[in-house]
Amino acid sequence: MECPSWPRGKKLVHLDLKGAPPRVEYLHELIELFSRLGADGLLVEYEDMFPYDGELKLLQATAQPAYSREEVLSMQEFAKSKGMEVIPLVQTFGHMEFVLKHRPLWGLRELAPCVGTLNPHSEDGVRLVLEMLRQVVELHPGLNTLHIGADEVYMLGEGEQSKLWLASPGRTVEQLFLSHVTKIAKAIKETWPHMTIIMWDDMMRGMNKDILKGSGLVGLVQPMLWDYTTDLDVDKTVSLLEMYCSAGMSELWAASSFKGSTSVYTCVTSTQRHVENHLQWLKVAASLSAAINLKGIAITGWQRYDHLSVLCELMPVALPSLAACLQTLLHGQLSAEAQSKVTERLGISSVEVEVMERRSEVDSLFPGGRLAELIVELNALLNSEDIQGFENNMFVRGWFSPYQRQRKMVNPLINMQIHSQASTYLAALQQQAEAVREEMVRLFPESTAQEWLEEHVSPVMVPLQRITEEIINCVKEMVP
Numbered sequence: 329m330e331c332p333s334w335p336r337g338k339k340l341v342h343l344d345l346k347g348a349p350p351r352v353e354y355l356h357e358l359i360e361l362f363s364r365l366g367a368d369g370l371l372v373e374y375e376d377m378f379p380y381d382g383e384l385k386l387l388q389a390t391a392q393p394a395y396s397r398e399e400v401l402s403m404q405e406f407a408k409s410k411g412m413e414v415i416p417l418v419q420t421f422g423h424m425e426f427v428l429k430h431r432p433l434w435g436l437r438e439l440a441p442c443v444g445t446l447n448p449h450s451e452d453g454v455r456l457v458l459e460m461l462r463q464v465v466e467l468h469p470g471l472n473t474l475h476i477g478a479d480e481v482y483m484l485g486e487g488e489q490s491k492l493w494l495a496s497p498g499r500t501v502e503q504l505f506l507s508h509v510t511k512i513a514k515a516i517k518e519t520w521p522h523m524t525i526i527m528w529d530d531m532m533r534g535m536n537k538d539i540l541k542g543s544g545l546v547g548l549v550q551p552m553l554w555d556y557t558t559d560l561d562v563d564k565t566v567s568l569l570e571m572y573c574s575a576g577m578s579e580l581w582a583a584s585s586f587k588g589s590t591s592v593y594t595c596v597t598s599t600q601r602h603v604e605n606h607l608q609w610l611k612v613a614a615s616l617s618a619a620i621n622l623k624g625i626a627i628t629g630w631q632r633y634d635h636l637s638v639l640c641e642l643m644p645v646a647l648p649s650l651a652a653c654l655q656t657l658l659h660g661q662l663s664a665e666a667q668s669k670v671t672e673r674l675g676i677s678s679v680e681v682e683v684m685e686r687r688s689e690v691d692s693l694f695p696g697g698r699l700a701e702l703i704v705e706l707n708a709l710l711n712s713e714d715i716q717g718f719e720n721n722m723f724v725r726g727w728f729s730p731y732q733r734q735r736k737m738v739n740p741l742i743n744m745q746i747h748s749q750a751s752t753y754l755a756a757l758q759q760q761a762e763a764v765r766e767e768m769v770r771l772f773p774e775s776t777a778q779e780w781l782e783e784h785v786s787p788v789m790v791p792l793q794r795i796t797e798e799i800i801n802c803v804k805e806m807v808p
Contacts, residue, residue, distance in 0.1 A: 331610035334657040337581075337624030338368040340415065341650065344588065346375035346426060347631035347639050347776070349392065352399050354771040356406050357695035358643065364673060366654045369413035371475060371626045374400075375635060376426045380463055384456075386430050392773035400467055415473045415526070416464050420457045420512050421446055421505075422481035422531075425635035427456070438490065442483040444634060448508035449489040458515055465520060472524060474516065475552070478509050479528030505531050506543035513548040526581060529553045533568060537575035546576035550623060556585035558601055560608035566615045569622075579621045584609050586653045587646035588630025593638050595707050595784055597646040599679045606656045627653055638783050644696030644771070645681050645703050652679045699767040706760045710788050715753050719791060733798055736805040747799045750792045757792075761785045 341362045350358060359370070376389040379397050388394040395403075404414045419427075425444045428437050436453040438445040446453045465471055485494055485501040493499060513525050529551035532540065540546060551572050555565060569580055584605050587597045606627075613622060627650065630640055651674055655666035667679055674694040676684040682704055686693060693701070709715065718724065727742045761781055768777040 331607070331614050331660045333660045334610065334613060334625065337622050338413070339366060339654065339657060340369045340371045340413075340624060340626040341367045341586075342371045342373065342417075342583075342626050342628040342630075344373045344629060344631040345377040346373065346635050348642050348772050348780075349377045349389075349395070349776075350643065351771055351773070352395070352402070354695065355403060359403070359407050359412065360410060361647070361695055362650075363410035363412055365651050366658055367412065367627075368624070369415060370407055371415050371417055371628075373417040374464070375419075378464060379467075380460070384459060384463065386432065387427055387460075391775040391779075397467060401469075404468060413473070414468065414471075415475055416468055416471070417475035417477060418457075418461055418464050419477035420461070421448070421476075421478045421508055422484075423477060423479065423634055427460075429635070438487040439483045442486075443636065445481050445483055446508075447487055447489060448484075448504060449487075449493065454508075454511065454515075457512060461512075461516060462519070465523075471520075472522065473526065474520075474523055475526040476509070476512060476516070476549075477528060478505075479530050479554070481505060481531055502535050502539055503543075506535075506539070506545055510544045510548065513545065517548060525549045526552050528583075529568075529572070532572075537571055540572070540575035540577070549577070550579045550581060551577055552581035552583050552626060554583035554626075554628070555608075556583075556589035556605055556628065558604040558608070560605065560612070562608060562611045562615065565612045569612070569616060569620055573617075573620045578619060579623055581623050582609055582612070582625040583628055584625055584653065585628045585630070586650040587643075588628065588633075588640035590640075592633045592640065593783070594641050595645075596682055596704055597641045597649045599649040599652045599681065602649045603652050603656050603662050606653045607661065610657065610660060625657070639776075639780055642699070642703070642768075642772070642776075642780070644694075644700040647694050647696065647700070648674060648676065648679050648681045648684060696771055699764070699771060702760070702764045702767055706757075706764050706785070709757060709760055710784065715757075715788060715792075718750065718753065719795070724795070728795070728799065728802075733802060736802045738799075738802045738806060740803045740806045743799045743803055747796050747803075750796050750799075754789060754792050754796070757785065757789055761789075 376387055377394045379394050379400065380387045407414050423444050424446050427433060428443050436447055436450050438447045485504060490504060493504065509527065516523055516525055525548060527549045532551065553569060572580055586602050590598065590601060609625065616622060629646060632639060648670065651670040652662055655669055656662045659666040670679050671677060675687050675692060677687055678684045681700055723742060723746050727739050728746055732738050765777045765781060768780065
């Protein structure tokens with residue numbers, strides 16, 4: 329079904345910098361491309377890439393240097409020159425792994441094993457959050473909108489102080505959540521009265537409107553309702569937005585996804601999957617009453633599920649998906665015209681990165697396009713039936729089983745054939761991986777290339793290398 333185009337409000341592209349932070353030159357290329365594709369702004373989640381100073385300096389990344397103050401300012405100026413607003417996202421309750429992983433700050437956790445959740449009763453924790461916010465706001469001159477996160481506050485209420493607090497009659501975990509967020513939001517408004525505050529909505533979804541009305545949060549924040557699935561329940565989502573509106577929160581945001589939400593270790597993005605998510609959001613937008621002021625949509629591109637998880641797909645392989653999602657919002661569907669705009673602007677033949685080819689009439693692909701090509705090629709090799717099934721093929725199972733390896737009783741002739749085949753695969757993988765690494769370090773830090781290759785390539789190469797080494801050792805025992 330064709331829907332009207334995205335009705336109103338901003339279209340923000342989410343930049344998740346807690347993994348694979350683009351080099352500054354590439355970041356500028358991306359911003360220019362986002363602008364040409366129809367985005368109005370950036371939702372920037374710096375995490376440890378922000379140049380925190382003073383007592384917060386320990387929050388800066390160590391695997392690669394954080395962006396400098398000058399680089400953060402230049403990014404904003406460049407975005408502004410392209411007509412794009414920059415909205416920083418600073419986590420203030422949940423998903424604070426990048427803060428609470430540091431030993432001096434362990435005591436600020438709600439529960440010791442839960443690295444992401446701040447203890448809401450800790451005055452030091454609140455001071456820390458407010459200092460993070462102060463430093464971020466001050467490095468964003470003229471900032472009007474701030475996102476304070478507050479999603480997925482796991483294990484809330486499980487800490488000793490929370491259990492004591494909850495022991496008083498009538499107190500609930502819902503109230504505990506709302507009191508902390510309200511405290512942070514009020515402190516922001518006291519310091520920056522003009523500031524618009526956005527927060528994720530998921531911790532409020534099970535609450536009724538009376539609880540929200542009585543929380544003191546109404547009028548302070550604008551909830552951003554996120555759902556990244558292809559089967560988003562339109563009626564349920566509309567009802568949820570209407571509930572927030574009836575509680576007095578009539579200014580609301582949506583959040584979709586163009587990458588980083590398929591699985592925690594996805595390597596190559598499926599455009600169709602993310603387009604379907606946006607088609608569902610278009611149905612939601614078309615069903616809303618006039619009372620709901622939909623401020624815009626954030627098209628999220630998660631780089632990690634959380635600070636301590638592996639890398640999701642890198643930005644270059646997801647740019648066809650982002651372009652297709654933006655065109656879907658602009659056209660109401662991924663029509664032939666919308667697809668044509670994507671392929672023309674990116675210089676490719678298909679919106680699906682796995683089958684895209686360079687258009688013959690263009691000199692170059694989109695920024696990062698060569699890396700996307702190389703990753704797709706390497707991913708196909710890594711997942712090829714021959715390589716994936718190598719240890720279970722007839723020859724390895726028949727002539728180089730664990731039993732035979734242990735006793736070093738093997739057929740030298742057949743085992744040298746196995747060795748030759750494994751060596752051929754290893755050489756192909758090594759060559760392709762080196763091409764990926766060489767291109768990747770042009771766009772991302774060396775640490776990103778190292779992590780990506782160890783995550784995706786090493787698990788495939790190491791067993792092949794082990795087989796070749798074991799065959800040599802075994803054959804030596806059988807050949808004079």
